[in-house]
Each structure stands twice: as C-alpha cells, then as structure tokens.
Amino acid sequence: xxxxxxxxxxxxxxxxxxxxxxxxxxxxxxxxxxxxxxxxxxxxxxxxxxxxxxxxxxxxxxxxxxxxxxxxxxx
Amino acid sequence: xxxxxxxxxxxxxxxxxxxxxxxxxxxxxxxxxxxxxxxxxxxxxxxxxxxxxxxxxxxxxxxxxxxxxxxxxxxxxxxxxxxxxxxxxxxxxxxxxxxxxxxxxxxxxxxxxxxxxxxxxxxxxxxxxxxxxxxxxxxxxxxxxxxxxxx
Numbered sequence: 001x002x003x004x005x006x007x008x009x010x011x012x013x014x015x016x017x018x019x020x021x022x023x024x025x026x027x028x029x030x031x032x033x034x035x036x037x038x039x040x041x042x043x044x045x046x047x048x049x050x051x052x053x054x055x056x057x058x059x060x061x062x063x064x065x066x067x068x069x070x071x072x073x074x075x
Numbered sequence: 076x077x078x079x080x081x082x083x084x085x086x087x088x089x090x091x092x093x094x095x096x097x098x099x100x101x102x103x104x105x106x107x108x109x110x111x112x113x114x115x116x117x118x119x120x121x122x123x124x125x126x127x128x129x130x131x132x133x134x135x136x137x138x139x140x141x142x143x144x145x146x147x148x149x150x151x152x153x154x155x156x157x158x159x160x161x162x163x164x165x166x167x168x169x170x171x172x173x174x175x176x177x178x179x180x181x182x183x184x185x186x187x188x189x190x191x192x193x194x195x196x197x198x199x200x201x202x203x204x205x206x207x208x209x210x211x212x213x214x215x216x217x218x219x220x221x222x223x224x225x226x
Contacts, residue, residue, distance in 0.1 A: 031161035034077040034222075038163060043225020047162050 006045045008066050010036065013058045029053040078141055078158045079167075080222050085133040087215040093129065094208040097122050101201060112197055119204055126208075167221045175214030182206020 014020040022036045029050060038044035046054070055062045076084075100118050104110040138158065145154035160168070186202040 031163070032077055032079075032157045032159070034080075034157075035161050035163045038225055041225070044163055050162060 005070060006066055006068055007042060008039060010054065010065065011040050013060065013065060017058055025054070025057060028057045078137070078156055079160065079164050080219065081141060082134065082137050083215050083218050085137050086130065087212060087219065089129045089133050090126070090208055090211045090215065093122060093125055094212060096125070097205065097208060110197070115197055115201055119200065122204055167218055170221055171214045171218035174217040175210045178213045179207055179210035182210060
C-alpha cells in the first residue's frame with residue numbers, strides 16, 4: 001500500500017508556473033497543503049473532480065498532469 | 076503535521092487515558108470486592124461524561140495551540156489554520172470510522188458471548204464500554220497510519 005498506479009507531474013508543473021508554492025496550489029484547488037504533498041509523493045490519488053481542478057489550475061489537459069501505469073505495483 | 080492529524084493525536088491520547096482510568100477503576104473494584112452494578116453504572120456515567128468533556132476541551136485546545144504555533148511561525152497576529160476537511164481527510168475519516176465500527180461490532184459480539192458462559196449482565200456491560208473505548212482508540216490509530224502511509 002502507498003504506491004499508486006497514478007503518477008503525476010504536479011511538482012514539475014508548479015515550478016513551470018512561476019514556482020507556485022504547494023500552499024498556493026492548495027488554495028487554488030480547495031484542498032489542504034498536506035493533500036498536495038501526499039499527491040506529489042504518490043501517497044494519494046485524487047478524485048476525478050480534484051484532478052480536473054488541478055489541471056485547470058495549471059491550464060493544461062488532464063493527461064499532462066496525471067498518467068496511469070498499469071505495471072506499477074499497487075497495494 | 077496537519078490540523079486533522081493533531082486533532083486525531085489529541086483524541087488518541089485522551090481516549091487512551093480514559094481507557095487506562097476505566098481499567099484502573101475496574102481492577103480496583105475487583106480487588107476490593109466492590110464490583111457491583113451500582114459502582115459499574117456510576118463508572119459508565121463518569122466514563123461517558125469524561126469522554127464528552129475531554130473531546131470538547133481537546134478540540135478547543137488543539138485550535139488554540141495550533142493558532143499560537145502558527146502565529147509564532149508566521150509572525151501574523153491573526154494566523155490562518157487549515158482546519159477544514161478536504162476529500163482526503165474525509166476519506167481517511169471514513170476508513171477510520173469503518174475500523175471503529177468493525178472493532179465495536181466485534182466487541183458487542185464478544186460481550187454478548189459472556190451470557191453463553193453464564194456470566195452476569197454486569198460483566199457484559201463492563202466489556203461493552205471497554206470495547207467501545209478500544210474501538211475509538213483503534214480507529215484513531217488507523218486514521219494516523221493512513222495519514223502517514225497514504226492510500
């Protein structure tokens with residue numbers, strides 16, 4: 001448990017968006033900073049709605065933020 | 076550590092202390108031959124009352140202490156505490172509640188089993204509150220584990 005099959009580029013996208021902080025992103029998408037940290041560490045897979053909100057916050061399509069790897073060991 | 080984690084930690088400490096107090100009083104009663112229904116129901120009342128009061132005070136204190144720590148950290152007079160629950164907090168809370176229900180259901184079943192072994196209702200009532208406290212404690216531990224390990 002703990003390793004998700006869903007990986008993300010949130011960290012990279014934050015830095016590409018004027019070095020946006022985790023707190024700023026959290027406020028933009030309406031979650032706590034801890035949830036952003038958990039997502040960046042691959043410890044939490046967000047709901048579809050939150051995933052869309054994050055993509056919208058960066059102004060990129062969903063598949064540029066999240067990717068699904070069926071080979072990754074999960075649970 | 077997030078505000079929710081602090082809140083759960085405080086709850087865990089509180090319920091562990093209440094469980095300790097409950098066990099201490101029951102053992103005291105057994106040793107002094109005062110394990111009677113009047114004493115046990117009084118202990119029931121005290122334990123439930125303590126749980127309610129301590130939970131309220133614990134939540135208020137967590138808010139105050141978090142605000143003080145945040146004020147020192149940021150240097151602001153009116154610091155913002157992230158005390159709202161987002162989807163991850165709600166999911167973890169839901170899973171913790173599920174664990175609490177499973178443990179308390181098992182506890183109720185085991186408590187009822189005492190009738191099969193010919194024990195008086197007093198034993199059943201004592202075990203009921205014992206498993207209630209254990210269920211809350213195990214639920215809090217599972218919440219903290221989920222916060223640390225992720226899911």
